Amino acid sequence: MTQPRLLVRNLSCGRGERALFHDLDFELRGGEAARVRGENGCGKTTLLRTLAGLQAPHAGTVHWQSATPARDGEPVLLQDDLCFVGHENALNGALTPSENLDVLMRLAARRVSVRAIRQVLAELGLDRVAERPCERLSAGQKRRVSLARLWLSEAPLWLLDEPASALDVESRAVLCARIDAHVAGGGIVVFTTHEELTLTHTRVRAIELTPC
Amino acid sequence: MLSVFWAVLRRDLLLAFRQRGVLVHHLLFFVLVVALFPLGTGADARILVTVSPALIWMAVLLAALLSLQRLFRPDYEDGTLEQYVLSPEPLALIALAKVAAYWLASGLVFVMASPLLVLLLGVPAHAVPVIMASLLLGTPTLGLVGAIGTALTLSLPRAGLLLSLLIFPLYVPVLIFGAGAMRAAIAGLPAAGALYLLGALLALGITTAPIAIAAALKISLE
């Protein structure tokens, strides 16, 4: 198996027609983590969405591993290898955490048993709410349910948009430990965060976005 | 690959069941449109029978328009739609599962309710099977075509009127063949031709619409 590798060249992105940043270059290999930095509205979410292939860059390319590179200005598709935790939790309020996670894992083409989901929820201290509709959970609990995907997925590349929002100190430490473990296992993590995430075993590189 | 289809179908049916109040509203809307109509035309039985095909189908179109607006909206707002698009499974299949669940939860209910309504309008009982068959074949097509429209207008918070402009012209063939089959059945004429054509439209819709829905969803997310 080849070592995972994310290569970004001359990437220019924007929201609609408005350009947000120009000519971004960086390379991440398995076992590396990077934090996207920049002021509000400078395109951190846009960068993560572009890396995920949800939107097309204005110019430039995102290469993933040795797969055929996308043509200039086209979105990449990394699907199988990606776990994307977006700004929103991707949880339906009328479904319970375990039902939501079951569907999310099936969408990720991962067969995960109900018991495995329960176990992860218990590890995250959510066993008491596992059968309660998500709309009755607190913001922090919902975020933890959404992050439970990181314990269930085997994707090498994680893109996390504000993963620690609404999390308390202990949950944040649990999240950091998980990221550490993933990177130590040869994975790649790209994230944005407002809260300080102290990763004890991982050296976090910074991707600076300068507005244009 | 099919496992994702069943997973999404089951999820949406479960959601429909948990939020069954919404279903009741759609059904009530459908019944009310039909029930109010005689108050406008007068209770002349001949007129009611003559207009009943148009009336039933217009009520179905309007109910479809109302209910379709919620087809992808919750997923769009809570971020689930991004996970659909990022899924290694084909997005068209996921879209087809969503439409199938939508139809089972709303279209099928209209089909079930239709005999009662057409009998209220004074339609002869021998026409009821054909009427149900025409709705059974026509309403899924409405769902498939309408889903393209809602997927395209997803990024617009209040797209109701725009949606009607986008999808009603595309509903013309279903309206014509659906109401045509009904009219033929009421007149005691053979309606098989119209039903076959409705079936052909449905086959075309099932094979092509999911691809268009998938493309529209991707465009709306960009």
Next chain:
Amino acid sequence: MLWLHRFGSLPYFYRISRPIALALAVPGVLLAAYGVYGGLVEAPVDYQQGDAFRILYIHVPSAWLSLFGYTSMAVAGFVALVWRLKLAEIFLVAAAPVGASFTFLALVTGSIWGKPMWGTWWVWDARLTSELILLFLYLGVIALHNAIESPRTAARACSLLALVGVINVPIIHYSVEWWNTLHQGPTVTRFGRPAMEMDMLVPLLCAALGFTLIFGWLTLWGMRAQLLWRERRSRWVKRLFSDG
């Protein structure tokens, strides 16, 4: 391919579109004027329809362009979706109002023609009804484009809608025809089409060709405006206007 790439370059397109538009406009207006004059004044009176048939010299080219316009939009939409070619997106957006106008013109002239023929302004004739629905299809594209803020997303959404629409145009037309023959009965007599006299046919062909060139001219002009608006933040547009 190199040529295509060069043509795809937006500043290049902006530069050459002006002479091309003029090259379409002049013969277009001349041909259309000759055709319409020939039809309205020169052509002999029809023994069945009297003078009323003369409006066909405007109606037929408009109806042709309403279909041609929508089809070309769908082709452009396909190109825009598959190859992400910006010019195709711009063409689609610019052609929509022009095509809609010709569709409207076809409807108006159709109903004017219908007044002496059928005795009323509007008859649910199969072709008129299809044309009306085609107008709604056009309006849908225009409305969708106006509603979505990001021009890129709007153009891509319109591309898809035009493609879906064009698949439906024949189905709609066929279904309307089916509906019409079933319930209207043969009240609308199709005039037997004897081979048209040459002195009637030539002006009609000229008018059709002229209208088509005018369609191209107006669409190109719309594309130029659309292009400037979408590229208003780019260097080449800024330079264009700082010079002048």
